[in-house]
Structure formats: C-alpha cells, structure tokens
Amino acid sequence: xxxxxxxxxxxxxxxxxxxxxxxxxxxxxxxxxxxxxxxxxxxxxxxxxxxxxxxxxxxxxxxxxxxxxxxxxxxxxxxxxxxxxxxxxxxxxxxxxxxxxxxxxxxxxxxxxxxxxxxxxxxxxxxxxxxxxxxxxxxxxxxxxxxxxxxxxxxxxxxxxxxxxxxxxxxxxxxxxxxxxxxxxxxxxxxxxxx
Amino acid sequence: xxxxxxxxxxxxxxxxxxxxxxxxxxxxxxxxxxxxxxxxxxxxxxxxxxxxxxxxxxxxxxxxxxxxxxxxxxxxxxxxxxxxxxxxxxxxxxxxxxxxxxxxxxxxxxxxxxxxxxxxxxxxxxxxxxxxxxxxxxxxxxxxxxxxxxxxxxxxxxxxxxxxxxxxxxxxxxxxxxxxxxxxxxxx
Numbered sequence: 001x002x003x004x005x006x007x008x009x010x011x012x013x014x015x016x017x018x019x020x021x022x023x024x025x026x027x028x029x030x031x032x033x034x035x036x037x038x039x040x041x042x043x044x045x046x047x048x049x050x051x052x053x054x055x056x057x058x059x060x061x062x063x064x065x066x067x068x069x070x071x072x073x074x075x076x077x078x079x080x081x082x083x084x085x086x087x088x089x090x091x092x093x094x095x096x097x098x099x100x101x102x103x104x105x106x107x108x109x110x111x112x113x114x115x116x117x118x119x120x121x122x123x124x125x126x127x128x129x130x131x132x133x134x135x136x137x138x139x140x141x142x143x144x145x146x147x148x149x150x151x152x153x154x155x156x157x158x159x160x161x162x163x164x165x166x167x168x169x170x171x172x173x174x175x176x177x178x179x180x181x182x183x184x185x186x187x188x189x190x191x192x193x194x195x
Numbered sequence: 196x197x198x199x200x201x202x203x204x205x206x207x208x209x210x211x212x213x214x215x216x217x218x219x220x221x222x223x224x225x226x227x228x229x230x231x232x233x234x235x236x237x238x239x240x241x242x243x244x245x246x247x248x249x250x251x252x253x254x255x256x257x258x259x260x261x262x263x264x265x266x267x268x269x270x271x272x273x274x275x276x277x278x279x280x281x282x283x284x285x286x287x288x289x290x291x292x293x294x295x296x297x298x299x300x301x302x303x304x305x306x307x308x309x310x311x312x313x314x315x316x317x318x319x320x321x322x323x324x325x326x327x328x329x330x331x332x333x334x335x336x337x338x339x340x341x342x343x344x345x346x347x348x349x350x351x352x353x354x355x356x357x358x359x360x361x362x363x364x365x366x367x368x369x370x371x372x373x374x375x376x377x378x379x380x381x382x383x
Contacts, residue, residue, distance in 0.1 A: 024267065028260050035259035040250035057262045064267065102295060117246075117253040126245050137242055155207075156240055157247035181203035188235055 008032075012076035020067035027067075031060050034077070038084050041153055045088040047112040047142045055091060059084045081158065081168040085150050092146040109135075112142045140190035148183030155180055198222040201229050210236040 007015065007029045015033075018026035038059055043052035062083050070079070095107075116138050119129045128134050141149060147169065154160045154168055166176035198218050201209065209215055210233055215223065223229050 024264070027263070027267075031260050031263055032257070036251040036254045039254055039259065040247055043250055044246070053259075053262065056259055057266055060259075060263045061266055102298075117249040121249040121253040122245060126249075128242060128245050128249065133242070134246070137246060141243075152243070153247075156243035157250075159244075177204050181207060184207055184236060184239070185203050187239060188232075191239065 013070075013072035013074060016063070016067050016070045016076055017072060019064055020070055027060065027064050030063070034080055035060070037158065038080060041081065041157055042084055042088055043115055044138075044141060044153055044157065045085075045146075045150055046091055047107045047115050047138070049115050051091060052115075055084065055087045058087055062087075075167065077158075078160075078164050078167040081154060081160075082170060085154075085168050086170070088150060089146060107142060109139055109142075112138045136191060136194045140187050140194065143190055144183055144186055148179050148186065151176060151179040152183040152187060200226060201232070206232050206236055209233055210240055 004010075007018070007023075007025055010018070010026075010029070012030070012033070015026045015030050019030065035056060039052050039056045042055050042059075043049055046052060046055070059080065063080060066083075070076075113135050116134055119131070119134070122128045128137070141152070144152060150169060151165050154165045155162075160168065162177050162180065163173050165180065166173040169176060169179070171179075198221070201215075201219060201223065205215065205219060206229070209219075209223065223233070
C-alpha cells in the first residue's frame, strides 16, 4: 500500500486534491495554514471581525465544495483569495443595498478601530503601537473604495504580485495595476490629510 | 533631456525593489519629489505589512476550524445551493430577517391602505353628491358627473373643471339656483 506524507507536510495543491476526495482533515490543514491570512485580509477589507469570521468560514466551505473541480496549478493561494475577494465584494455591495433599503449607517470609525488588533499584538519597536497611527492607517484604509482597498491589501498584506492580484480580483493585470496605483495614491493623500 | 516624474505604478514598483530603467534611476537620484513619494510609499508598505502580521497573529490558533467544521456538519440550504445562489440567499436572508420583514410588510400595508383610502379622502370627495336637478339646471356638466363616476385620463383636467363647476354657484348670488343668474353674476 502506498504511504503518504503527513497532511501538514503536503503542498496546497495536494491538500485541495485530498479535500476534493472528501478528506476533511485536509481541509482542516488548509484552514490552519491559510485561515489566519484570509481572516486578516477580510477583517481589514470589511473593518469587522464578526463579518471576517463568517466570511472566512464561507471561503473554506466554498473551497470544500469546489475542490473536486480544482485543477492543480500551484495557484491555490490566488484561488483562495479570489473566493475571499468575491465574498468581500458581495458583502460590500450588500452593505450598500442595506444602507439604501434599510437606512443603516455605513461602518463607523469606532467599528474600524474596534476591529484592529490591540497594541500588544505589535512589535515593541513598531510605530503601530501608537494608537493614533494605528487609527489613522485603519481609517484611511476604510475610506478607500472597495476594489482599491482589496488591491492594496492583497499587495501589502499578502505581498502578491500585480498578476496575482489581477487573478484574485478577476480582472486584467492592467486594471489591477491601476487599482493599486489609485489606491496607494489615495491612501497617501488620506494619511497626509490626517497627519 | 528632462524626464517627467515617475508615475504611481513606477513608484510602487521601485518601492517593491523592482528594477527601474536607467533614465528612471537617474531621475530618481535627482528629483526630491519622487524621492519623497518613494519614501512615503515605503513607510506605508512597512506599516501595512506590520498591521497584516499583527492581525494574523492576533487570531488564536485553531479558532477558525470549529466554525468551518460546524457548518460542514450541518449544511443548511445555503451550503447546498449552487455558488451564485448561495450569495443571493445570503442577501435574501438579510432582507427577510423578522424585523426587516416586518418593516417591509408595514410599508406595503401602509401603501395599500393609502391607495384604498385615497379616493375617499375629503379633498377628493365631492362636497355634495351630484343630483339630477343640478345636472339639468347646468350647475354641473355631464362630463364632471362622468368623471366623478368613472375617473378621468388626466387628473389635472378634472381639477380645473371641478373648480369651475363647483365654485361658480358659491361666488354668485344664485338663490334661485338657475344657471342664468350665475352667468349674469347674480344680477336679476
């Protein structure tokens, strides 16, 4: 009988293939490996820990259901963030609809600040231990238009290349570059205005 | 030759350590504006990277799996739907929350009530019913009676006619109730 390496030693593509065969343990390893990154991305994209919890679960449920159709190309991360990015965009659209139909207020600065990690989570040398810098950065990010924010987060949080960002956002590399450039420029303006 | 400043994508590329062209490098060495832009993007890059790392680190290990597993164990309608419909069902669920559904139902009932009551409101109701004698005596026109019974194509036209037909008797001293005296301005 062919022996297999322990699941946690397998690459992402092999884990997705195993998940596609119905191995829940493979999904668990993927959740442990990628879950915190997906969660961090969604938390900052949506400025809400609660929504990030829900949509991180949803991301992996969708991965589980789509895994049998996955073709291994070594692009599991881009695929995962594409699912998460789609969910984030849907949620941002839903918030717009809710604010139109139900008169709900958009995310407040308090929500944004509440969704940030506590100062203790940062390196002692990091300027982000200072409340005002953390608040300014989070507030500026929250003010970016949805797709620009996603592009900026994928670049700076996930250190993705423009091609990977394009893949994750389902757009062309040129459009991704433009989103990223506009997002970064706007972020600089917002931070300068708050300084 | 004077080279224009680096645009945002090139500043971003430089901040990521990507190789610049010779003329771009030369420009960057001399242009204070581009140097400041690059330094600013680098600062933002560092801050965002640290924020991302802190956010990833602040999540307790193993916290996510129980939630995913619970949803795998008890897949509801959403988990069985095709992907696009699952997203739609999320919005539907949102809109159909009891409190939201109650607000919508109240709105619809209010609208229907408004439509039902509108023709009976005092402003639309004739102050006194048309009578055969008022029609014969010319105090109201046949078209006004028709419109009050069957409606009119243009409410505006009806309003004008109504005003003319109804206000004339009140303005004239028409004690006899004849159309003649009304047209004469009440003079005998």
